[in-house]
Amino acid sequence: MKIEHVEYGKCEVSLYRSYATPLHGLRPIPESAFTGRENRLFAVNIAVHVLGHHVEAAYTEGDNSAVVATDTMKNFILYQAQVFAGSTLEGLLRFIAEQFLATYGDMAGIHIAGDEQPFLAATVPDAEGALIPSDRLFSRSRGDHGHARLTVMREDDGPALTDHQCGxxxxxxxxxxxxxxxxxxxxxxxxxxxxxxxxxxxxxxxxxxxxxxxxxxxxxxxxxxxxxxxxxxxxxxxxxxxxxxxxxxxxxxxxxxxxxxxxxxxxxxxxxxxxxxxxxxxxxxxxxxxxxxxxxxxxxxxxxxxxxxxx
The missing domain is CATH 3.10.270.10 (Urate Oxidase;)
Incomplete structure (x- = not known):
């Protein structure tokens, strides 16, 4: 039997990053009032899968010497979310994928996907009594949300984005x-x-x-x-x-x-x-x-x- 493809990873990694870099300067369109967000709460659910035949021995012989534990992968994702300096879901996913390849030299590539976890600012009165969005209180929304999926592969001149889909x-x-x-x-x-x-x-x-x-x-x-x-x-x-x-x-x-x-x-x-x-x-x-x-x-x-x- 020949192994054609292997990958493994960690799913449902929920993270809640406070005070990420604000997203400003989007080109406005007539159909939307949205031109950016403050990113006071940047919440994402992430799934990551490692690509590469370096882990074949784990399947064929039970040899885990090349297997980065998925619990380690979860902790790695959470740490990278803390140091991430960008402001978009796609930017976070690419940053995490590139850090995986930089840290673990045997990994050939990374599939990584993320879904926004929407939290809406609560409406509260300001000092004059006018109702405004809160800068500290948020309510979880179960509605529609942003999504992205990237594939980043190791190449001779560094990590390369080989596939992407946003949504x-x-x-x-x-x-x-x-x-x-x-x-x-x-x-x-x-x-x-x-x-x-x-x-x-x-x-x-x-x-x-x-x-x-x-x-x-x-x-x-x-x-x-x-x-x-x-x-x-x-x-x-x-x-x-x-x-x-x-x-x-x-x-x-x-x-x-x-x-x-x-x-x-x-x-x-x-x-x-x-x-x-x-x-x-x-x-x-x-x-x-x-x-x-x-x-x-x-x-x-x-x-x-x-x-x-x-x-």
């Missing part, structure tokens, strides 16, 4: 009116009615890659695409666009994102159709906005829509 995950958006689904094929198996106007509830993940992959974590703030801006842009498109299907909707989102961020080379959407079932409506057959209706969650099967686009 915004776990968006859940409901639009009460301004979406339809009609003129689809019907046969003996079709029971779905045509909907000229429907509430549309989607779960959505959006992923992207930069044209200059090596610059993903080292670019100036004006060229950085923050996941919060992508979230805001996606929401504006959903609000404005009268879509004829979810496919139609995500394609429009792709066009708008690529137009706003020419530094991107690739976009990928994964959407779920979580359209609610209608339980009761005040006026049977009415489709106008503002009519009182009651909905409930649908049965577990859901539509799954994927789209990948490039400029």
């Amino acid at each position: 915004r995950r776990d968006l859940q958006l409901i639009k009460l009116t301004g979406s339809s689904f009609m003129n689809f094929p019907r046969d003996a198996h079709t029971t779905l009615p045509e909907r000229q106007d429907r509430p549309l509830f989607i779960h959505l993940d959006v992923y992207w890659r930069y044209r200059d992959g090596d610059a993903v974590s080292r670019q100036s703030p004006v060229d950085y695409v923050d996941a919060a801006q992508v979230r805001d842009l996606v929401q504006v498109v959903f609000h404005e666009f009268n879509s004829l299907s979810i496919q139609h909707l995500v394609h429009e989102m792709g066009q708008r994102i690529l137009a706003r961020f020419p530094q991107l080379a690739w976009l990928h959407f994964e959407a779920q159709n979580r359209l609610w079932d209608t339980a009761f409506e005040a006026n049977a057959g009415a489709t106008g906005a503002g009519e009182a209706k009651v909905y409930c969650d649908p049965r577990p099967p859901y539509g799954h829509i994927l789209l990948t686009v490039t400029p």
Whole structure:
């Protein structure tokens, strides 16, 4: 038996870094008020995997002499988060990966991924009684969040970023009116009615890659695409666009994102159709906005829509 590939690592490493370097100077876009963050609380969940055949003996002979314990890897990640001087998720991941390769000479490469753990500033009164975001009290959010995944490999002239993917995950958006689904094929198996106007509830993940992959974590703030801006842009498109299907909707989102961020080379959407079932409506057959209706969650099967686009 020949070993083709080995890797191992540590997952679910949650870290909470206080007072990281603020992120300022992002290029503003019309669809978003987000231009930076103070990073008083920089919270991330990280997974890291080590690449390299140097650990094959651990699999074939039980020889652990080349195996850095995953508990050691966890402690290493936490230490590097403390000394990290940057301000972005991608920058943190790349910094940690490069430090692994600099510290452990047998490692051929690192797969590292991270998900933001959102904490929102609580609203508190200032000295004059006006309500402002707190600079010290935060509330955990379980909603959508930024994501990034990098691969950093050891090369002759130093560590090199060989793959990357950034994203915004776990968006859940409901639009009460301004979406339809009609003129689809019907046969003996079709029971779905045509909907000229429907509430549309989607779960959505959006992923992207930069044209200059090596610059993903080292670019100036004006060229950085923050996941919060992508979230805001996606929401504006959903609000404005009268879509004829979810496919139609995500394609429009792709066009708008690529137009706003020419530094991107690739976009990928994964959407779920979580359209609610209608339980009761005040006026049977009415489709106008503002009519009182009651909905409930649908049965577990859901539509799954994927789209990948490039400029």
